Amino acid sequence: xxxxxxxxxxxxxxxxxxxxxxxxxxxxxxxxxxxxxxxxxxxxxxxxxxxxxxxxxxxxxxxxxxxxxxxxxxxxxxxxxxxxxxxxxxxxxxxxxxxxxxxxxxxxxxxxxxxxxxxxxxxxxxxxxxxxxxxxxxxxxxxxxxxxxxxxxxxxxxxxxxxxxxxxxxxxxxxxxxxxxxxxxxxxxxxxx
Amino acid sequence: xxxxxxxxxxxxxxxxxxxxxxxxxxxxxxxxxxxxxxxxxxxxxxxxxxxxxxxxxxxxxxxxxxxxxxxxxxxxxxxxxxxxxxxxxxxxxxxxxxxxxxxxxxxxxxxxxxxxxxxxxxxxxxxxxxxxxxxxxxxxxxxxxxxxxxxxxxxxxxxxxxxxxxxxxxxxxxxxxxxxxxxxxxxxxxxxxxxxxxxxxxxxxxxxxxxxxxxxxxxxxxxxxxxxxxxxxxxxxxxxxxxxxxxxxxxxxxxxxxxxxxxxxxxxxxxxxxxxxxxxxxxxxxxxxxxxxxxxxxxxxxxxxxxxxxxxxxxxxxxxxxxxxxxxxxxxxxxxxxxxxxxxxxxxxxxxxxxxxxxxxxxxxxxxxxxxxxxxxxxxxxxxxxxxxxxxxxxxxxxxxxxxxxxxxxxxxxxxxxxxxxxx
Numbered sequence: 066x067x068x069x070x071x072x073x074x075x076x077x078x079x080x081x082x083x084x085x086x087x088x089x090x091x092x093x094x095x096x097x098x099x100x101x102x103x104x105x106x107x108x109x110x111x112x113x114x115x116x117x118x119x120x121x122x123x124x125x126x127x128x129x130x131x132x133x134x135x136x137x138x139x140x141x142x143x144x145x146x147x148x149x150x151x152x153x154x155x156x157x158x159x160x161x162x163x164x165x166x167x168x169x170x171x172x173x174x175x176x177x178x179x180x181x182x183x184x185x186x187x188x189x190x191x192x193x194x195x196x197x198x199x200x201x202x203x204x205x206x207x208x209x210x211x212x213x214x215x216x217x218x219x220x221x222x223x224x225x226x227x228x229x230x231x232x233x234x235x236x237x238x239x240x241x242x243x244x245x246x247x248x249x250x251x252x253x254x255x256x257x258x
Numbered sequence: 259x260x261x262x263x264x265x266x267x268x269x270x271x272x273x274x275x276x277x278x279x280x281x282x283x284x285x286x287x288x289x290x291x292x293x294x295x296x297x298x299x300x301x302x303x304x305x306x307x308x309x310x311x312x313x314x315x316x317x318x319x320x321x322x323x324x325x326x327x328x329x330x331x332x333x334x335x336x337x338x339x340x341x342x343x344x345x346x347x348x349x350x351x352x353x354x355x356x357x358x359x360x361x362x363x364x365x366x367x368x369x370x371x372x373x374x375x376x377x378x379x380x381x382x383x384x385x386x387x388x389x390x391x392x393x394x395x396x397x398x399x400x401x402x403x404x405x406x407x408x409x410x411x412x413x414x415x416x417x418x419x420x421x422x423x424x425x426x427x428x429x430x431x432x433x434x435x436x437x438x439x440x441x442x443x444x445x446x447x448x449x450x451x452x453x454x455x456x457x458x459x460x461x462x463x464x465x466x467x468x469x470x471x472x473x474x475x476x477x478x479x480x481x482x483x484x485x486x487x488x489x490x491x492x493x494x495x496x497x498x499x500x501x502x503x504x505x506x507x508x509x510x511x512x513x514x515x516x517x518x519x520x521x522x523x524x525x526x527x528x529x530x531x532x533x534x535x536x537x538x539x540x541x542x543x544x545x546x547x548x549x550x551x552x553x554x555x556x557x558x559x560x561x562x563x564x565x566x567x568x569x570x571x572x573x574x575x576x577x578x579x580x581x582x583x584x585x586x587x588x589x590x591x592x593x594x595x596x597x598x599x600x601x602x603x604x605x606x607x608x609x610x611x612x613x614x615x616x617x618x619x620x621x622x623x624x625x626x627x628x629x630x631x632x633x634x635x636x637x638x639x640x641x642x643x644x645x646x647x648x649x650x651x652x653x654x655x656x657x658x659x660x661x662x663x664x665x666x667x668x669x670x671x672x673x674x675x676x677x678x679x680x681x682x
Contacts, residue, residue: 121446126632128607155597156642159604159631174604174631176597176642179443211608218445219621219633220453 088225089114089122091214093131093207094191098232100199105141106232107196108207110171112214113189114225122222123182124149126174126215127192134205135167138232141196148190149175149182169195170211179217199234206231290578293325293333299365299415300372302334302404305433309402312337312435317639319441319463322487322578323431325407327360330417331426332408336369337433340400344436344498346463346574347405348385348392348489350537351429355388358427359410361419362391366403374414383410385530386489387537390429392530394491394500394572407431430537432487434574438498440465442636448475449562451517454549456620458637459586461486461576466552468508469568473560474552479586480577484540486512488525488550489574490533503531506569507555510534515546526555546614547622550575587634589617595634597643603631 094109110129116122126149133140143162150157157177163170171193175182207230214222297303305323306315313319325333339345349360363378379395386392389410397403407429409419421427444466448455454475457464466474480486490508492501512523520538528535532555540548552573554564587595589602603618606626611619618626620633635643 125635126628128628156644159597159601161604161607172604172607172628174600174628174635176600176635176638178641179445179636180439213607213627213629215629215632216445216447217632218448218455219629219631219636220445220447221629 089214089222090226090228091129091209091212091224092226092228093209093230096228096230098230100232100234102199102202102234102236104234105196105198107194108230108232109194110192110209111189112192115186115188116183118185118187119183121179121183122216123179123186124175124192124214124222125179125182125217125219126172126213128170128172128211128213129192129209130168130170130211131195132168132208132210133197133232134203137199137201137203137205137234138197139200140164140169141198143169143171143193143195145171145173145193146191148186149173149192150177150185168210171195175217182217197232199232202234202236204231204233291321291323293323293335295331295333297333297335298372298417299332299334299374299404299406300370302336302369304336309336309338312339312433313343313437313441316435318458318461319436320432320434320461320574320576322576323433324428324578325431326426326428327358327407327409327422328426329422330419331422332406332412332415332417334407335405335431335433337403337405337435338401339397339403339435341398342438342498343397344394344438344500344572345397345403345405346392346394346432346434346436346489346491346500346572348432348487348535348574349390349407349429350387350432350487350535351390351427352537353388354537355386355390358421358429359384359389360391360421360429361408361410361412361415362393362431363406363408363415364393364395364403365406366399366401369402369404374416378406378415381413382530387525387528387535392489392535396497396499405431405433430485430487430578432489432574432576434463434489434572436463436465436498436572440572444474444476449473451475451513451549451551456586456633456636457575459577461574463572463574465570466573467568467570468506468552468554468566470554470565471562472553472567473557473562476550476552476573476575477547478550478575478577480540480545480548482540482542482545483579484545484577485579486536486538486540486548487574487576488512488534488536488538490535490552491572491574492533493570493572495569501569503529503533505532506571507532507566508534508571509553509555509557509560509564510536511551511560512536512538513549513551514544515548517549520544520548586617586620587637591617594639594646595637595643596639596645598645600631600634600638600643603634604628607631 145152363381382393409421412419454477492506512520525534525536551560554566557564589599620630
């Protein structure tokens with residue numbers, strides 16, 4: 066029985082292990098957010114497992130769609146990172162955001178050379194940041210879809226894992242309660258110190 | 259014509275600059291130049307014409323000169339190069355070099371100098387396919403360099419040879435200029451037909467690296483009737499110079515749009531040394547996206563079954579004549595790939611391609627995606643996909659023309675007032 070339990074534990078442990086180093090993954094950060102109704106929340110699209118700074122592979126372009134529950138969240142906008150080029154500089158990148166009721170689709174294509182991208186990008190960074198507004202009480206999952214990530218030469222980068230996120234809207238008192246608990250903890254720590 | 263001449267005589271204002279820009283753009287688009295006799299040692303044909311830095315006019319690093327060698331004839335071409343570059347030249351003909359024995363020489367001397375007692379900086383007899391010539395020369399001085407083509411006996415480049423006695427022989431002279439660091443390099447995962455690196459239409463010079471077990475694939479959109487040349491030069495591991503192919507034994511082959519090997523489309527030791535080079539014609543009905551494989555000589559199946567390498571190489575690929583290939587990436591059909599084309603592809607992401615000739619579908623997978631957009635950024639005519647130089651024509655000042663009568667009236671009134679004051 067104990068052997069079976071150990072085996073099961075091992076299997077479960079393997080399942081929850083993070084992706085192997087070097088395997089490219091895409092995730093939404095933070096994985097969980099708690100906000101009050103009417104508040105805004107920023108969600109980052111982060112990539113990791115690329116080549117170290119100065120070496121391939123680098124990201125030359127990407128398209129990522131983030132699905133959400135439109136009854137709970139409203140899409141406010143998106144901003145792009147600067148490691149495919151400066152988004153405000155027409156000579157460096159092309160960006161596009163296409164939002165529907167339940168899907169925010171982002172695309173960015175770098176106009177920089179492969180060597181410039183290799184020099185610019187570390188092994189992991191934030192591709193873009195999306196901003197949502199909480200519309201009603203409840204938990205909305207944010208799911209990644211239509212993911213296409215290109216290397217510097219226009220070839221697909223294999224994404225080993227995709228991780229979404231969840232945004233929970235709670236009543237304001239609860240939010241205050243959380244804040245109060247936090248303050249209490251801080252105060253106790255100060256008292257002990 | 260007269261208007262063009264008068265424009266050319268004017269000081270260097272915008273119309274003149276535009277004319278030059280258009281001429282250069284046209285030269286860059288075709289990358290093919292025709293010989294113009296007489297072009298002896300003292301009167302070489304400039305490539306491009308008018309003379310300009312080679313890489314400014316031929317941004318992809320390659321140009322093809324079509325010429326004819328007659329009995330007692332020597333052909334000279336002038337190119338403007340910079341110190342630190344690597345000049346690679348190769349001659350091809352329609353018979354694999356079996357019936358014509360050429361010599362090619364490279365000279366650094368003033369354009370009009372014609373002194374047969376001055377030897378070339380470097381020359382080659384049979385480095386290319388058959389008896390044809392090929393060589394790589396490190397450029398140690400900036401300025402005008404000459405490339406001479408003659409018969410193999412003519413070591414002094416005066417026309418003392420016996421080639422073409424049965425009639426003129428046509429040839430193609432491929433000129434490639436490499437830089438360090440290189441302008442174009444192979445990607446890290448171009449090891450299958452599906453992952454071939456797409457080269458710009460017309461061809462390009464690309465730096466690659468071959469290791470044991472490695473196969474490099476490149477893709478080129480070709481049209482029926484195109485004449486393709488491939489020249490592979492291995493590089494010295496200690497300096498930016500050709501290694502002569504004495505230690506590295508390569509094999510190259512073309513695969514057609516269906517992935518099938520092309521008849522007479524492979525080569526092992528075309529030269530120099532054990533290196534490969536190849537000239538291929540695209541048969542009628544066979545145009546499309548061809549793939550070129552580079553591997554070690556043992557690897558006849560191009561699966562990576564070889565022990566050659568590691569070494570770096572420069573691969574010069576050209577495609578000339580024939581019908582126009584599918585104009586990939588030039589979405590707005592203005593003859594130039596720039597930011598506007600990349601943006602159009604980005605905005606069309608997710609849409610199905612309209613067909614195999616859809617210029618937005620650079621990778622030919624049937625769907626428009628950011629992969630196509632990114633691939634097309636590597637086909638742009640300018641760095642960062644900047645648009646071409648302004649076209650000749652209206653520049654904006656003409657928008658003020660409707661104001662001309664008002665300005666004239668105002669000037670007359672001002673003039674009248676000043677005269678009135680003088681009268682008082």
